[in-house]
Amino acid sequence: MKRRKALGNVIGVLLLGLLVTLVAELIDRQRQESLRHQQAAGQLQRLSAELEQTLGALMPLADPLAARLAADPQLPEEELRALTEPLLDRHRRLVNIAISRGLRIVHVNPLAGNEAVLGMDFGLRPEMMEGVRRAVARRGNSLAGPLPLLQSGRLGVIVRTPFFAGGADPRSGELLGLISTVIDLQGLLEDSGLYDPELPFALALRGREGLGERGEVFFGDPELFHEADLQREIVLPDGRWMIAAQLKRAQGYPPQRALWLRGGGALLTLGLLALVLFDGRPARGPQWSESMRKVPLRGFLSRRLLMLLLPIIAVQGWLSYQAALSAAEQFQKQLASEIGLRVHDKVAEFFEVPRRVLSFNAEQARLGLLDVAQPEALVGNFLLQLRQQSLLTFLSLGTAEGEYHAASRPPRGEDRALRMLQARQGDGRAMLLYRVDDANRRGSLISRGNAHFDARLRPWFRAARASGSMVWYPAYRYAIDDESGAYDAMGIGMAAPLYGRSGEFLGVLTADVALLQLSQLLADITRHTGGVAFLAEANGDLLATSSREPVYLLRGTRSIRIKASASDNPLVRTSGQAIAEQGSTEGRTFRELDGERYLVDWGSYALPDGPTLTIGVALPQRQFIAPTSGLLRNVTLVALAVLLLSLLGAVLLSNWIAQPLGTLSRWALRLGNGDWSGEKPVDSRVLEVGMLGDALAMMARRLERHTEELRQQVEARTAELERANRELLHLSSTDGLTGLANRRVFDATLAREWGRARRARQPLALLMLDIDFFKRYNDRYGHLAGDDCLRKVAATLQAGTRRAGDLAARYGGEEFAVIASDLDAAGALALAESIRAAVMAQAIAHADSPLGVVTVSMGVALLVPEDDNSPEILIKLADQALYQAKSQGRNRVEEALGNLAGQAQEVG
Structure with missing residues (x-):
């Protein structure tokens, strides 16, 4: 019996020594890792600052040349070359310097190897126009890229420096051209030290066109942004890049430190083993048999400490784990919402393409700019638009006779070059697929497809004919049936019927996108x-x-x-x-x-x-509970450390420390109940008692700090969600261009005010106004000026409707509406007249208006609602009055006032 007990003590001490050694090594490893992390962060900060400094020094490089060109934009070729040569000599990473007049490049130095750049038109390069627009809008230097360089395919960054008419004053004058200073990106990164193989971390960079975390990864492994130990922003002159770093695991924990710690643990274990074996010998004397019935202090204290500490640690660990699980679940929900919003935005952008393109072509057809009788020129126009719209798959015309003429981008296969598709009566309606050259002219025949393709039988044709207007058609499978299967896919889009000047039906226009491209967008997200x-x-x-x-x-x-x-x-x-x-x-x-x-x-x-x-x-959920698993591991390790220290104290303590231990146990119970107040109650001279107290205090601080961090995270997430909800509510009720209430809010408010006025038997007024000759304004000044005009009219309208019962809204296009409750006829007319006069008083120049300024025509309707009528009557009356104001000369207010029954009968 005594031998088994002694053997059990030996095994217990050996296990205790092993556990203490493992915990000590784990803590030391964490400290070494933290030190490595701090050193790497400092080095990454230095590299980032050097890259920022290098980019900043390159930005003003072409400013003197821009000033010279602004003063004399027609410098000859020889002088341009003489001016650009010194700039190329000043920085070894410059690839070339290109100069454009307007948006077309007319000079490049050096020319050898850069011939592809000469003659390039920025207006036909959407990937470059973003940087050009930013430079022109800033009227100063702008950094574009990284972009694949035309001549080599390598990535480069480009400093755009615009120059304007007006010489030294860059704030005035029209754009004369741009200087594009092209820098090799790899060389730039090498000079900044980011290619150094001795770096203690792997790097990745993202942020095309300065978009930061929203940009593409252009250097390093994209996975680093999901597993990064360090991240930092690189501040650019007009944007930012993001850099992610992951510490190289090969430079891990020094083996010498592990050897020293394990040797110290072995010595400590041997010392404890000797103490236990010596102290375990039975005392000789008459009281020995009685003492055998007593419980040794070591066992007593060990059991008591286990009974006190295990429940506390278990409860705290469980609470921390549950709180972390809850936080992880909240984060997962938020991320799902964010991804849903990103998908929503991409889907909206995806489906906006066919709508916008079809609207443009339908308007061209309405103005007589699309000639159905010349299908080759028509498809050439379509091909030009497809080059600008990478998401568009088909832009086509189905004629009234069933012929088919289309520009297309194949949704499948490696050959994604643009194609011309035709199915004509003269070819027996067989689908023919042709290549096209860079001038959008028909080239060689690629293959034949559907042997009898009748456009009139296609879903998009039928949908447009049935609707009589622009309409979405349901998803359908393409019936091209080409030999390579490049069009074996489904598509969706919009179609619009075309009519001649005499009203005869000419055919159906359609803009279509392949659903395969939408799948690719979802996969990227x-x-x-x-x-x-x-x-x-x-x-x-x-x-x-x-x-x-x-x-x-x-x-x-x-x-x-x-x-x-x-x-x-x-x-x-x-x-x-x-x-x-x-x-x-x-x-x-x-x-x-x-x-x-x-x-x-x-x-x-x-x-x-x-x-x-x-x-x-x-x-x-697995990706979000990984931190929670780490937290559970840390809590478990802390608990083990506390328990091991407590057991070690039980081996070394004597009877007189029982009272301090009891005091510490009661304090631990208070901590377990969440009472963080008060200091350590015992300041014993015995080292082990002090260590136990310190360990409990450390655990309390960690748990308290972790609980506070979790609370702050929950509050921060809640605040972010509330702010997002407020922004979403504002966006859903506001017209994005003018800031007024949108059509949905207008309809809801009119229905509500109609019901209120009907119950109170009070009149309800509606004002409809339209900007006079607005199409002429757009044609002369452009759509950007037209948008600005709409905003100014909207601001005047908003300023004129300050009563609590008034609502100003954008009704559609250049048409606005005002709902005014509790006004009589005189008041409604006075309100309309004040708005008309205020718009005219703004004196917005309008050369194509008889008055030379922007004016509005207004229609006013006032009714007392009845039970058997709806708000649509009020809208029709106001619209009739508006029509009367426009037909009688514009810039005036006309009324449609009277009793409801009479006006309703008139409207009917």
Whole structure:
């Protein structure tokens, strides 16, 4: 029996020594890692500052040349070369200096190897125009890029320096041209030390055109931004880049330190073992048998400490773990919302392309600028537009005879060059696919497709004919049937009928986007989240998924759509089933899949004048609970350290320390109950008692600090969500251009005021106003000036409607409306007249108006609502009065006043 007890003591001491050594080494490793982190942060800061300084020094390099060109923009070629040569000599990383007159490059130095740059027009290079616009808007130097350089394909940054008419005064005068100073990016980074192989970390940079974290990664591994130990902003003259660094794990913990710590732990274990073996020998004497019935102080204190500390540590650890889980779940929900918003923005941008392009071409057709009788020139125009719209797949015309003429970008295959597609009666309606040259002229025949393609049978043609106006058509499979399968995909878009000057039907215009490109956009957004995003129609039919699963099946010539709830991807399928079960247009829920928990978040997006789509996002929880697992590990290690120190104290303590230990135990209980007040109650001269007290105090500080950090994080997240909700509410009720209430708010307010006026038997006034000759204003001054004019009229309208019952709103285009309650006829007319006069008093120049300034025409309607009528009558009356004001000369106010029954009958 005594031998087994002695053996148990030996094993216990050996385990204790092992655990103490492991904890000591872990703490030392953390300290060494923190030191490495601090040193790396300092080095990264120095590298960033050097790169900022280098870029800053390059910015004004071409300023003297810009001043010279502003004074004499027609310098000959020889003098331009003489002026640019010294600039090239001043910095070895300069690739070339290019000078443009207007937006076309007329000089480049050196010319050898840069011939592709000469003659380039910035206006035909959308990827470069952003930097050009920023430089012109700043009227000073702007940094563009990184961009692939035309001559080498290597990445470079470009300093744009515009010069203007007016000589030395850069704030006046029109744009004469730009100086583009091109710098090799790799060389720039090498000079800044970012290519040094001896760096203790791996680096990555992102931020094209100074967009910071929203820009593309142009240097290093993109994964570093998800696993970075350090991140820092590089401040540019007109933007910023982001740099991420990950410490190289090969430079880890020094093995010599581990050897010293383990040797010290072994010596400590041997000393404790000798103490236990010596102290465990039984005392000789008459009282020995009685003393055997007593519990040794070591065992007594060990048991008591375990009984006191284990519940405290367990409760605190569990509470901390649960709080961390809750914070991780909140963060997951917020990230899902943010990804949902990003998907929403990308989807809105994606579907805006066909609407905008089709509107432009429909307007061209209305003005007689599109000639259906010349299909080659028509398709050439379409090809030019496709070069500017990378998301657009088709821009086409189906004629009244069923012929088809289209410009297209294949959605599949490696050959993504633009093509011309034609199906003409003279060719038996066979679909022919041609290449096109850089001048948008038809080239060689690539292949044949559908043997009998009749445009009149296509969904987009039928949708436009049935609607009689611009309309979205449902997703459909392309019927090109080309030999290479480059058009084996689905698309969606808008179509509009075309009519001649005599009203005869000419055909249908369509702008189409392939859903494969939308899937690519979704995949880019969710690439590093471990989840999926998908887009579906209201009935659940899939349009696109980030995981690239098929969204339709072929059964002969028929295409069968796949619903989200039946997708081949298990996560999309589970998410689709969850959305179908909830039956709501937006929501959030958790689902289990293969033993893993996912957050499913969805919302709706209504296409303008089109169908409502569902945007779904599913994210795994594992990526968000990793920090929580680390917290649980740290709490466990701290608990083990406290327990080990307590057991070590129990071995070395004597009877007279029992009371201090009891005091410490009671203090620990208070800490476990969340009472952080008060200092350590015992200041014992015994080292072990002091260590135990210090350990408890350290645990209390850590737990208190962690609890406070969690509270602050929750408060910060809550504040961010509230601010986002307020911004979303403001955006949903405000017209983005003028700042007035939008059409939705106008309709809701009119319905509410109509009901209130009907119950109170009080009159309700509606003012409709339209800017006179606004199309002429746009044609003369441009759409930017037109937008500015709309904002000025809106500001005048806002200033003139200050009563609590007034609402000024943008009704549509250049048309505005004012709802005025509790006004009689005289008051409504007076309000309208004051607004008309205020707009005219602004004296906004309008050369194509008879009065030479911008004016408005206004219609006023005033009714006392009846139970059997609706607000539409008031709108029609005000619109009739507006029409009367415009037909009688404009810049005037006309009224439509009277009783409801009479006016309603008149309107009918």
